[in-house]
Amino acid sequence: EHASGKPFVEWQFIVFRHNEHELEATERMAYEMGINKFTPLPAYVEDENWAATDPRYRTDLGNPERLYNCDRPWSHLNVRADGGVAPCCYTFFKKDDFGNVDDDSFMEIWNNDHFRTSRRIIARTRKKLPLEKSDIACYDCMRTGIRPSFIEVAQEVQLDTQPARQARESS
Structure with missing residues (x-):
């Protein structure tokens, strides 16, 4: 409307174990949609069932x-x-x-x-x-x-902390 280069749109993709296989396809889709920047981010989790397998998308919350x-x-x-x-x-x-x-x-x-x-x-x-x-x-x-701890948050809201295992078992 104002012929501005803004807003700059960034798609941030939080990488978990259950969605890391979708990373490349999601990045392609983002750029096809005209998104300015695609950024995969690590999920801040401690439970191995949620954590990505790729070390680039893991965190060390104990550090x-x-x-x-x-x-x-x-x-x-x-x-x-x-x-x-x-x-x-x-x-x-x-x-x-x-x-x-x-x-x-x-x-x-x-x-x-x-x-x-x-x-x-x-x-x-x-x-x-x-x-x-x-x-x-x-x-x-x-x-x-x-x-x-992520686990404290998950327990507080009664969130199932086993999604990756369940997704693998159901496929």
Whole structure:
């Protein structure tokens, strides 16, 4: 509409064991659709049933060097199909959305209480300063080091932690 080179659209594909076989076909589809950049990302999981077999898409969450390095609330946002805006692609519950593009402008969402709180949480964890409990998704994120385990999250929401095994058994 404004003849701008923006927005720059990036498709981020979170690689799990159950979908890593789709990586090449998904990348082809992204570029055929005119997506500017395709980025495969590791899933932040500790359960081997979920973890990708390709070492490029695995994480070592026990390594402190992997923690405290999130820049997402300052550099990214994710818009879901329903217009919901998430701070990153690692949140997957609607309750964790920071807004909706159908209801508010980009700038209103980018500077709202949710984004400001998430930035404060991450800045404080980098400095290892105490935090007040928050219902913002970044508070419970494994990348910040506050919640140490994907398994805790899965158990909390009664998520089945055996999808890869079940998918293999059913095929």
